[in-house]
Amino acid sequence: MATSQLPPFPSMAVLLFGFGFVFLMPVFVAGVTRHYTFHIMYRNVTRLCHTRTILSVNGQFPGPRLVAREGDRVIVKVVNKVSNNVSIHWHGVRQLTSGWADGPAYITQCPIQTGQSYTYNFTITGQRGTLLWHAHISWLRSTIYGPIIILPKRNQSYPFQKPHKEIPIIFGEWFNVDPEAVIQQALQTGGGPNVSDAYTINGLPGPLYNCSSKDTYKLKVKPGKSYLLRLINAALNDELFFSIANHTVTVVEADAVYVKPFDTDQLLIAPGQTTNVLLRTKPYLPNATFFMEARAYFSGIGSFDNTTTAAILQYNNHSSSSSKLPVLRPTLPPINATGFVANFTSKFRSLNSVKYPANVPIFIDRKFFFTAGLGSNPCPKNTTCQGPNGTKFSASINNVSFVMPSTAILQAHFFGQNNGVYTTDFPVNPPLPFNYTGTPPNNTNVSNGTKTVVLGFNTTVELVMQDTSILGAESHPLHLHGFNFFIVGQGFGNYDPNNDPKNFNLVDPVERNTAGVPAGGWIAIRFLADNPGVWFMHCHLDLHTSWGLRMAWIVLDGPQPNQKLPPPPSDLPKC
Ligand SMILES: *[C@@H]1O[C@H](CO)[C@@H](O)[C@H](O)[C@H]1NC(C)=O
Ligand SMILES: *[C@@H]1O[C@H](CO)[C@@H](O)[C@H](O)[C@H]1NC(C)=O
Ligand SMILES: *[C@@H]1O[C@H](CO)[C@@H](O)[C@H](O)[C@H]1NC(C)=O
Ligand SMILES: *[C@@H]1O[C@H](CO)[C@@H](O)[C@H](O)[C@H]1NC(C)=O
Ligand SMILES: *[C@@H]1O[C@H](CO)[C@@H](O)[C@H](O)[C@H]1NC(C)=O
Ligand SMILES: *[C@@H]1O[C@H](CO)[C@@H](O)[C@H](O)[C@H]1NC(C)=O
């Protein structure tokens, strides 16, 4: 792939309806409507000398960029031309009263079946920065993903120096075999799945893999300029460390919320997270090319993809002779650098300016304490299982492994037909307290169900997520749909409800949609349930989601008309 930059705005795929309206009303900058069509189609892709037929959007891999300004309406018609059922999630988009457009299969919609289409229709409200879109069913997001770029409103600027160029850097995970077969086999045998064969940067593994040096992303830069790198982790199962040799970057935004800028040489980015960083190039032409590398942060037990993807940062005047220049490689933290991760994540703070305040909920209506971790399911009689001690791997929140219903929860909720689809008895606390980060209980079996929590409109929620050491402590990047949350506290060991709240940051905590529950520790988050609908919450490691580390919140309508979920669109897919 050639050096890429943001296309001149508006981008190629965007049709600007209401453009004239904007010109006619120069004082009022109203949002415009941006139309996209996503054809889910097959495409053959070769990486590491393996050719595979993948699912793609419009034949592009990674998928097309969705570009909008804050306040714009986005309309995406998704047409399914493959044999798999699909749905698309606009990861991190608040979806205020547009829950029908959120996308997780069997939560807000039935999947789009072969030959069918569904039009997602939502407005981008109060967000600006980088997000991502991806398939939200089984493991299809392994190849169906792309950037969402939200520019500030037309009359507004960044709270930092305007960059010379903006470049999406999207991390992915490449499998030489069909990832659907990998997860199907793992769920059937109960064992751990085969791991991926490579990580990718903008779809390309780079020169550190066999048969891959031609598939290297090159970022061509000029000296003395500032580049906004829009980092997105779309990898399926791995949190990633990232670093650029001999360059320090400034973090300015996370999950489409501005943060207090800070400098760093090494970053961690979990699946589902996005981080905008400013890269200032050297003021002179350096006599070297620089690798940008990413590889796993892995805190658990078992196998993982222990390879490294690399892209090249190339000062453009050297393009002809660059192959002769020495290559400098960055240093990445050790694979299991949980201490580094805790230090790094604690550097994120909301900008909390007059213009971009941090509206942290102070008075809490409802408190929840959830454990998150692995567990086991007994092996069905007369079969052999390859999970721990002959069982099947499972994962749970508060010991409930969430079972996907066969119809969408949002529909059942909206039409008052929850009977047999879901229950509202998700446990508020762990059913059996134990030393969560000590010796695990002997019985590691989990229970299961399609259990939800119902919240009244505008409830303020505090949720503590506690990792467990069952089958190994492990970091879980928790993702909440429909809301941003504030991370008011985090720590190692067991959460102490008496002392830990004394240290909560209620002033400028970072606001995100995805955050790691520390390996062997806990995280405390707060959010305001101001968005009616059904909102999925899950680990963004797809393996853990598949094993059941997921649940849903149901937020009821508010009293005002604009606080109610409208009826579903007429083309909402049927199961
Ligand atoms: C992929 O390659 C196979 C085998 O060569 C071919 O049959 C198929 O039509 C190709 N699919 C696409 C979408 O190009
Ligand atoms: C999108 O939603 C808005 C608000 O409900 C509605 O006015 C508009 O007609 C919808 N557009 C499409 C293409 O569905
Ligand atoms: C890169 O960093 C190394 C280690 O800090 C230093 O020795 C070297 O001079 C740097 N090279 C360039 C071209 O910046
Ligand atoms: C740049 O580096 C190359 C390879 O190390 C060396 O041959 C060349 O003399 C260097 N040029 C300058 C201007 O330092
Ligand atoms: C990962 O691979 C490197 C070699 O590339 C090796 O030194 C290291 O031990 C491996 N780490 C794990 C945890 O497997
Ligand atoms: C990380 O792995 C190394 C090598 O396997 C081990 O010695 C070390 O104790 C581990 N560190 C942590 C924090 O688990």
Ligand SMILES: *[C@@H]1O[C@H](CO)[C@@H](O)[C@H](O)[C@H]1NC(C)=O
């Ligand atoms: C984390 O930060 C603390 C305090 O700044 C420091 O003492 C410690 O060495 C850091 N740990 C790691 C692993 O970076």
Ligand SMILES: *[C@@H]1O[C@H](CO)[C@@H](O)[C@H](O)[C@H]1NC(C)=O
């Ligand atoms: C187990 O398999 C044997 C042989 O196929 C069969 O006779 C037996 O009924 C099976 N037991 C159960 C509990 O399914």
Ligand SMILES: *[C@@H]1O[C@H](CO)[C@@H](O)[C@H](O)[C@H]1NC(C)=O
């Ligand atoms: C494995 O399962 C057997 C039989 O259920 C049990 O006796 C044993 O304690 C288990 N071992 C471990 C390590 O859990």
Ligand SMILES: *[C@@H]1O[C@H](CO)[C@@H](O)[C@H](O)[C@H]1NC(C)=O
């Ligand atoms: C929980 O287990 C840890 C690790 O073994 C231990 O340090 C701690 O004291 C235990 N806590 C309690 C309350 O037993």
Ligand SMILES: *[C@@H]1O[C@H](CO)[C@@H](O)[C@H](O)[C@H]1NC(C)=O
């Ligand atoms: C777990 O099993 C061991 C060995 O069977 C036993 O000694 C221990 O008391 C059990 N622990 C608990 C918490 O039940």
Ligand SMILES: *[C@@H]1O[C@H](CO)[C@@H](O)[C@H](O)[C@H]1NC(C)=O
């Ligand atoms: C749920 O748990 C029951 C009882 O242990 C078990 O029979 C069933 O297979 C489980 N269902 C799923 C989908 O795991």
Ligand SMILES: [Cu+2]
């Ligand atoms: Cu997880």
